[in-house]
Amino acid sequence: MAEIRAEMVANVWKVVAAEGDSVTDGDTLVILESMKMEIPVLAEGSGTLARLAVAEGDVIQEGDLIAVIE
Amino acid sequence: MPANSVFVNSALVNSVLVANRGEIARRVIRTARRLGVRAVAVYSQADAGLPFVAEADEAVLIGPPPAKDSYLNAEAILAAAKQTQVEAIHPGYGFLAENARFAEQVTDAGLIWVGPPPDAIEQMGDKIKARNLMAAAGVPVAEGSAEPVADEDAAVALADQIGYPVMIKAAAGGGGIGMSVAANEQQLRSGFATARSRAERFFASPAILLERYIARARHVEVQILGLADGRVIALGERDCSVQRRHQKVAEETPSPGVDQSLRERMLAAAVKAGQTVGYLGAGTVECLLDTETGEFVFLEMNTRLQVEHPVTEMVTGIDLVEQQLRVAAGGDVSFDPDAFLAEGCALELRVYAEDPVRFLPRPGTITQWQEPSGPGVRVDAGYAAGNTVTPHYDPLLAKLVVSAADRAGVLARAREAVTGFAVAGLTTNLPFHAELLESAEFCSGNYDTSLVGKLRT
16 A cells, blocks of 8 residues: 655645546656646556545645555 | 946836735845835735835735735736835736736826836737747747647647657747647647646646757847837847756856857847837847757747846846836936946856755745855845745745856856855755756856756756
């Protein structure tokens, strides 16, 4: 199981993947926006996207959970 | 080297509202106050504690942190101008600076717009129109779209004509957002779709253009100034080839890749570009210089004060904001436009709140802020110790600008200044600048826009 957490304060611009999707290492799950920059959040490892903890428009803090891959 | 000040017409605005934030608001306010011009700041709730708010003669809260509710909120800004009874509005760069509609609203409200006529903003704001206009005026442009690319298939057909690789760009774009390079049809098809959605989102216009991609290029731009009497002059070039994600991180003048004969041709083309749109005040004509052929093409024109304008100020001794405030009031500039000199070299390093390896933004609270100082060292900073850098705006913290008699002197001075710049509490890209200043390629002067990528592989 891999937990993917936010590296910085950001807004969730786009949610690309959905819970239950099978994902491979490097797939874009979510696109964040911070300081006028788009930051893709990528799958770290392959598996099933067991949990997606954010929704479009959310403001997330450094360390917040974004997704869980099993 | 102070510029001679002999005025026939010494008109100057008496008060100015700065519709911006951070380092550029502070920088405009500094010149206004030096000239005895009353300076009014506007700020969002996120910026109440920043130096530009404290240093203005008056400051007006215009809204909550998101830019659309504050620095992009034309009505709130115009209301603040009315409330503080200012004579003029200076837009800085970004936000509403290149919004022709806002410029019109400002003049319709009976205020002076410290910028070019709305028409000039409009004509240069659409990259396709600007390309066509420049080509018609005899300014060289890269092979590419004469009209918006209708769809993916049209893009593929055009790319076949131009030849790969091609550059995909948003016609209404800027700041490198939505730009990508496609090396083949497959990349073009996926890049086109992405560029469209970004263009729609960031610039509210889906128009896309293609241009021939110049593989080895320097980004060289010319500072121009449209005078109140209608003349347009050029104040030298800046080399902005040190870029990450198509965004500048360091700029220098003169360009190590431009000799005197090329300089004369580039400056003449930039003056021509300004004349073509009836330009007034400070503007920048950006060009790409193909390092293989030695030829340059028009890229775009920024119809406002440029982030990196201080390097030009350092070598000419001319305060560009002062000239903007004089020209906007119909007055003469503070120097002799027929006889001014650029002396020595200057380099600007953009200090960003971002990690120095992947260049990802790193907001945070500044616990220590110690700027370097000394001869030939200038720091234009937007923040001080105790300030919080929020995720709402771009990550520029400060611009470290150094000048010296020659490039070697600039590099030595810059190394010392970077070492002497102590910031704690958040991550900055200062270590990247230290690395840049040790890079053999950068130090040789013989570099192009691929430099940062090479330092990171």
